[in-house]
Amino acid sequence: MQETYSAEASAKETSAPDVLEYTNYRVFLHDYYSYKKKTSLVFSLRYFAAKAGLSSHAHLKLVMDGKRNITKNTVLKIIEGLGLTEDRAEYFENLVFFNQAKSDKEKALYYSKLLKSSPGSRLHKMEAAQFRIFTEWYHSVIREMVLLKGFSAAPEWISRHLVGNVSPTAVAESLKLLTSLGLLDRTANSYRQSDALITTDDEVNDMLVKEYHRQMLSLASASLSDVLAQNRDVSAVTFAIKRKDFPALKKHLQLMRKELLDFSSDAGTGDDVVQVNIQLFPLTRGL
Numbered sequence: 001m002q003e004t005y006s007a008e009a010s011a012k013e014t015s016a017p018d019v020l021e022y023t024n025y026r027v028f029l030h031d032y033y034s035y036k037k038k039t040s041l042v043f044s045l046r047y048f049a050a051k052a053g054l055s056s057h058a059h060l061k062l063v064m065d066g067k068r069n070i071t072k073n074t075v076l077k078i079i080e081g082l083g084l085t086e087d088r089a090e091y092f093e094n095l096v097f098f099n100q101a102k103s104d105k106e107k108a109l110y111y112s113k114l115l116k117s118s119p120g121s122r123l124h125k126m127e128a129a130q131f132r133i134f135t136e137w138y139h140s141v142i143r144e145m146v147l148l149k150g151f152s153a154a155p156e157w158i159s160r161h162l163v164g165n166v167s168p169t170a171v172a173e174s175l176k177l178l179t180s181l182g183l184l185d186r187t188a189n190s191y192r193q194s195d196a197l198i199t200t201d202d203e204v205n206d207m208l209v210k211e212y213h214r215q216m217l218s219l220a221s222a223s224l225s226d227v228l229a230q231n232r233d234v235s236a237v238t239f240a241i242k243r244k245d246f247p248a249l250k251k252h253l254q255l256m257r258k259e260l261l262d263f264s265s266d267a268g269t270g271d272d273v274v275q276v277n278i279q280l281f282p283l284t285r286g287l
Helices: 002-014 025-039 045-052 057-064 072-082 086-100 104-117 122-135 138-145 155-161 168-180 202-226 243-263
Strands: 184-186 191-193
Touching: 025 045, 025 057, 025 086, 045 057, 045 072, 072 086, 086 104, 104 202, 122 138, 122 202, 138 155, 138 168, 155 168, 168 184, 168 191
Parallel strands: none
Antiparallel strands: 184 191
């Protein structure tokens, strides 16, 4: 058994890295460089830069270390140096601009291009369905609704009891999605929650979670006019704080969120699904 494991590990170490398995182009370049160094006596960073038609191998090192970004022209040269073609070349180019994107809008644009350009990529396999979980707010709510007292698995019933005008067709698609991801299990007449958790790759997690929170904040804003005061609580507190105490304040809020879960009802006993939004953000730029 040990010899088999060692052989597999050795084979993995000497196999060429596939860009479609990466969500960070800098990590891919590092792995490509390490692989070529092990398998070619003449390979070096200077050699690779020259092969790609780059004027400076030092700049390439800064790029790999995350200290510099690259332009469209440089991307094309690196693709040539890597020998990437067709879908892998397109994937690498989109991955570069996805990783380097400065705005959420730009990041979402290249994320969408990544999913469309390379169906066989790690991003597509891992995120295509999960993307919807975060960008369509009602999936998480429907998953919690199965715990409610008197819950009906009929899409029409769920649609009628959801805020936000979610159609029965969208509900049916959501139930199918949640089941396919292992977040709900089908029973004889209904659904039950599984213990599965949704996780996302670090490179896309921040973007997806931001979109989810934007939608929930929009619903919170709408509740000011759509929900009776006795059925909501929207409040705020503004105060000055020492900068050194900020991490402790964040920790306090994290613990408080966990304590709120003590109010979760047992399966089949809940009356409503609620969300508690807690925002902590600076109102000044610092002195």
